[in-house]
Amino acid sequence: MATNNDVILQMNHIVKRFGPVTALKDVNITVRRGQIFSICGENGAGKSTLMNVLSGVYPYGTYEGDIVYDGETCKFRTIRDSESKGIVIIHQELALVPYMSIQENIFLGNQIRKGIAIDTDAQRKEALRVMNLVGLNENPDTLIANIGVGKQQLVEIAKALTKDVKLLILDEPTAALNDEDSFKLLDLIDQLRKEHGITAIIISHKLNEIAASADAVQVIRDGQTISHIDIDAEHPLDQDALIRDMVGRPLTNRYPDHQSHIGAEMFRMENWKCHHPLDENRLVSKDVCMNVRKGEIVGVAGLVGAGRTETMMSMFGHQYGTHATGKLYLEGREVNFPSVRSAIDHGVAYATEDRKVYGLNLMDTIRGNTSLASLKALSKFGVIDETQEKKIAEKYRTEFRTKAPTIEMPSGNLSGGNQQKVVLAKWVATNPKVLILDEPTRGIDVGAKYDIYEIIDQLADAGSAVIVVSSELPELLGICDRIYTMCNGTITANVDAKSTDQEELMRYMTAEIPVDPSKVYA
Amino acid sequence: MSAANSAAVKKGDDKVETQSLKELLLGNARSYGIFFALVVVIIVFQILTGGRLLNPNNVVALFQQNAYVLIAAIGMLMVIIATHIDLSVGSVVAFIGGVGALAMKNWGLNWFLAIMLMIVIGLAIGAWHGFWVAYVGVPGFVTTLGGMLIFRGLATVVAGESIPVSDPTFRAISKDYLPNVFGFWGEFSSNAIIVGVVAIVLVIWMQLRKRNNAIKNGLPVQPMSFVVLKLVIAVAAIAYVTYLLACSGNATQGGIPIVMLIIGVLIGVYWFALNRTVYGRNVYAVGGNRKAAILSGIDTKATDFKIFLNMGFLTSIAAVITLSRLASATAQTGMEFEMDAIAACFIGGTAVTGGIGTIPGAMVGALIMGVLNQGLSIMGVDAAWVKTIKGLVVIAAVAYDLVSKRKKG
Numbered sequence: 039m040a041t042n043n044d045v046i047l048q049m050n051h052i053v054k055r056f057g058p059v060t061a062l063k064d065v066n067i068t069v070r071r072g073q074i075f076s077i078c079g080e081n082g083a084g085k086s087t088l089m090n091v092l093s094g095v096y097p098y099g100t101y102e103g104d105i106v107y108d109g110e111t112c113k114f115r116t117i118r119d120s121e122s123k124g125i126v127i128i129h130q131e132l133a134l135v136p137y138m139s140i141q142e143n144i145f146l147g148n149q150i151r152k153g154i155a156i157d158t159d160a161q162r163k164e165a166l167r168v169m170n171l172v173g174l175n176e177n178p179d180t181l182i183a184n185i186g187v188g189k190q191q192l193v194e195i196a197k198a199l200t201k202d203v204k205l206l207i208l209d210e211p212t213a214a215l216n217d218e219d220s221f222k223l224l225d226l227i228d229q230l231r232k233e234h235g236i237t238a239i240i241i242s243h244k245l246n247e248i249a250a251s252a253d254a255v256q257v258i259r260d261g262q263t264i265s266h267i268d269i270d271a272e273h274p275l276d277q278d279a280l281i282r283d284m285v286g287r288p289l290t291n292r293y294p295d296h297q298s299h300i301g302a303e304m305f306r307m308e309n310w311k312c313h314h315p316l317d318e319n320r321l322v323s324k325d326v327c328m329n330v331r332k333g334e335i336v337g338v339a340g341l342v343g344a345g346r347t348e349t350m351m352s353m354f355g356h357q358y359g360t361h362a363t364g365k366l367y368l369e370g371r372e373v374n375f376p377s378v379r380s381a382i383d384h385g386v387a388y389a390t391e392d393r394k395v396y397g398l399n400l401m402d403t404i405r406g407n408t409s410l411a412s413l414k415a416l417s418k419f420g421v422i423d424e425t426q427e428k429k430i431a432e433k434y435r436t437e438f439r440t441k442a443p444t445i446e447m448p449s450g451n452l453s454g455g456n457q458q459k460v461v462l463a464k465w466v467a468t469n470p471k472v473l474i475l476d477e478p479t480r481g482i483d484v485g486a487k488y489d490i491y492e493i494i495d496q497l498a499d500a501g502s503a504v505i506v507v508s509s510e511l512p513e514l515l516g517i518c519d520r521i522y523t524m525c526n527g528t529i530t531a532n533v534d535a536k537s538t539d540q541e542e543l544m545r546y547m548t549a550e551i552p553v554d555p556s557k558v559y560a
Numbered sequence: 561m562s563a564a565n566s567a568a569v570k571k572g573d574d575k576v577e578t579q580s581l582k583e584l585l586l587g588n589a590r591s592y593g594i595f596f597a598l599v600v601v602i603i604v605f606q607i608l609t610g611g612r613l614l615n616p617n618n619v620v621a622l623f624q625q626n627a628y629v630l631i632a633a634i635g636m637l638m639v640i641i642a643t644h645i646d647l648s649v650g651s652v653v654a655f656i657g658g659v660g661a662l663a664m665k666n667w668g669l670n671w672f673l674a675i676m677l678m679i680v681i682g683l684a685i686g687a688w689h690g691f692w693v694a695y696v697g698v699p700g701f702v703t704t705l706g707g708m709l710i711f712r713g714l715a716t717v718v719a720g721e722s723i724p725v726s727d728p729t730f731r732a733i734s735k736d737y738l739p740n741v742f743g744f745w746g747e748f749s750s751n752a753i754i755v756g757v758v759a760i761v762l763v764i765w766m767q768l769r770k771r772n773n774a775i776k777n778g779l780p781v782q783p784m785s786f787v788v789l790k791l792v793i794a795v796a797a798i799a800y801v802t803y804l805l806a807c808s809g810n811a812t813q814g815g816i817p818i819v820m821l822i823i824g825v826l827i828g829v830y831w832f833a834l835n836r837t838v839y840g841r842n843v844y845a846v847g848g849n850r851k852a853a854i855l856s857g858i859d860t861k862a863t864d865f866k867i868f869l870n871m872g873f874l875t876s877i878a879a880v881i882t883l884s885r886l887a888s889a890t891a892q893t894g895m896e897f898e899m900d901a902i903a904a905c906f907i908g909g910t911a912v913t914g915g916i917g918t919i920p921g922a923m924v925g926a927l928i929m930g931v932l933n934q935g936l937s938i939m940g941v942d943a944a945w946v947k948t949i950k951g952l953v954v955i956a957a958v959a960y961d962l963v964s965k966r967k968k969g
Contacts (some may be wrong), residue, residue: 099794276566354855357854357855377857378858379859381857382857383857388855390855395851396851396852397852397855398849398852399844399845399849399852399853399915400848400849401620401844401848401849401911401915401916402845402915404846406841406844406845409841410841410845410852410853410858411856411857413838413841413842414838417838420838420839421837422836422837422838422841424836425773425774425777425779428774428777428779429777429779432779464856520858560808
């Protein structure tokens with residue numbers, strides 16, 4: 039493919055300004071027909087802005103430079119203009135209506151009509167055709183709310199196929215997917231390219247996926263195109279070189295060196311059971327046993343649906359599921375967390391996944407978010423000591439290198455990595471004995487990830503016991519001392535992180551064989 | 561990593577971090593815009609009414625007539641911030657007023673006990689609404705829609721025909737002034753002058769103390785020029801209002817009307833509660849992101865319950881003032897009070913989606929409506945048209961808010 043010189047898209051000297059801020063300084067990209075073209079760069083590098091310029095979200099005239107698509111210069115004024123040329127963009131936040139069916143979503147804004155009415159039969163037929171193309175085996179009348187994120191992603195692609203797509207743009211398509219679903223999706227895109235001649239632009243943070251699927255990589259940094267790397271069998275992707283281009287500084291190691299100082303047992307969970315909130319007969323956690331020691335970083339690996347988050351949430355003040363039973367011990371004493379408050383008061387902190395939904399009040403400032411879980415300690419007779427509050431927020435802003443001019447900045451204006459640092463600050467401010475981090479680096483750039491790993495190491499060094507739930511196996515291998523694997527609600531292994539690898543972990547994550555009870559605790 | 565590290569350290573070394581004046585004005589344009597709008601509305605009507613709008617007694621009347629909106633808007637603000645709504649205010653005012661009037665006329669309660677009774681009923685109604693919203697999960701819209709019907713119905717039962725109130729002390733609440741203990745100083749009422757001077761001193765002292773505290777703790781502060789500018793404007797505004805109030809009244813009394821004291825105390829207490837207490841923080845957190853608030857250990861149910869409890873309390877105060885002003889309780893009292901309070905909040909920049917809103921904003925929103933009302937009626941504009949204009953203003957205010965936000969994003 040790399041020798042193919044048929045260029046489908048060229049963007050020349052694109053400059054895009056937002057008031058005084060220049061988001062794109064001088065971007066030049068060339069995409070060949072039938073390629074899988076990957077764009078990567080840190081958060082805020084300008085990737086999404088560039089795609090919005092291409093798809094007409096920012097109309098012609100609001101940017102400088104030209105777009106040459108299929109041999110002609112384009113002046114898109116709306117998304118419809120670009121769609122009529124076969125350019126379809128699928129955003130990171132899926133644009134699906136949860137309480138409408140798959141079929142209705144596929145034709146949303148583009149309904150097949152018979153007179154003034156929608157021709158449901160024709161839509162269903164066409165929906166089945168495109169669903170078949172993307173390998174989605176569902177009833178077209180199933181509601182979007184009832185299918186998983188992986189399948190929702192397929193619905194978006196099916197929707198694009200109804201629009202006669204030639205150039206498909208996917209913004210972080212695998213950010214919310216597990217590895218299995220991610221590779222299925224990338225396979226699908228590869229297949230669409232081969233069978234339908236579709237060209238795909240994929241914005242991604244996951245370097246191993248880029249290495250496995252892309253024909254070319256374009257690195258963007260600070261609104262400028264830095265390097266264009268062609269990949270083929272003879273020239274595999276040099277991930278370290280790619281990372282260097284992305285962050286503009288050499289990263290000799292993606293994970294900081296860390297010498298653990300492990301002490302006595304801090305927290306233990308014994309035979310934890312919890313049921314699905316809607317289906318009381320279904321066990322989501324099946325006799326989960328685990329422990330974590332002072333100064334230790336323990337990982338929890340598992341595919342989506344393994345029950346990792348559900349187990350943690352049901353323990354943390356019964357915030358998930360029903361009929362949770364089992365025993366919890368903190369520093370050897372049995373404890374009970376009937377509410378989130380009681381868990382926090384005992385020194386357990388849980389930085390949840392999906393920071394925008396569960397972690398932050400995006401309307402509130404960095405200061406307000408940082409102090410939210412520790413207001414009790416920061417107040418006297420219900421009156422907040424504002425000076426103390428500001429001091430703490432300022433302390434964590436500098437220590438965590440949160441990129442924001444002041445602590446009075448609304449957290450909604452921050453980039454993903456910086457928002458995650460605010461979430462961490464909120465929980466670290468409670469002085470936790472046990473800190474649970476759920477997907478602490480999802481959707482954030484390499485530089486911010488490194489910062490967060492360093493923070494985790496420092497917390498462990500300060501004597502906290504840390505549990506990291508993550509879908510990225512290299513991350514768990516890189517930062518943890520020990521890793522538990524979960525499959526379908528069961529703990530299937532307890533392994534030393536230094537003496538295992540991704541393949542071994544994946545084997546345990548896919549086989550529901552409970553771990554030998556004598557080996558479940560460290 | 562070391563480069564980033566040293567940059568962060570360097571920044572921390574700076575002695576006093578000040579934000580630039582331009583940054584401040586731009587960053588706060590939205591919050592100051594509302595005050596600016598109020599000034600514009602006042603100036604326009606001052607001209608249109610040939611100077612009658614700011615006649616001292618008209619200013620006092622403005623507060624006396626709009627006291628119920630100002631007070632109800634404080635409660636409504638918290639309700640809206642927490643993503644709820646209260647449609648029952650008007651009906652509850654009518655019901656509480658009916659019981660209060662009945663208590664004084666038929667049961668022989670004195671004015672003080674009658675007020676206590678009214679407040680207790682207000683709290684009970686607030687608890688009733690709070691119970692359904694917080695602990696059963698019925699949306700506030702539905703709960704208070706029910707409340708609107710229930711209490712209008714009960715108001716009709718209690719005060720089917722109007723019940724007069726004649727107690728002079730009770731009547732004084734809405735129409736009299738604070739006593740002038742130090743008499744009149746020439747043309748001026750001493751109480752207004754004293755309170756005005758104290759207010760000016762307090763404002764200056766608080767601003768400077770806040771700034772010094774921040775400097776002492778190494779936190780970024782606003783530049784002195786900005787603080788001085790803010791103080792000059794604030795002092796001038798307070799001085800002018802003080803002057804107007806000092807000139808108001810008649811030969812025997814004047815200065816600060818009693819309702820203004822009540823409003824002032826409520827604004828102060830609730831401003832403090834919303835900005836400086838854990839309760840206030842919980843209200844904003846629940847409105848901004850309920851899930852995140854729950855997972856941060858906040859008892860969101862108790863927070864919701866207290867919000868409606870406060871709403872009930874403030875509604876009862878509005879009922880006391882309304883009953884005192886009208887001197888009789890009828891089933892039709894308080895019609896559309898809730899709408900005035902909701903409109904005041906929205907004009908004052910409270911977010912329709914919850915999570916954002918301030919007491920000064922809501923108060924200015926209420927005053928803008930009050931000035932519109934008063935200015936137009938001084939000009940002799942028909943009440944029907946006044947209502948129409950008010951409706952347009954509400955839409956325009958929220959539209960402006962949304963458009964200005966969109967530009968920023």
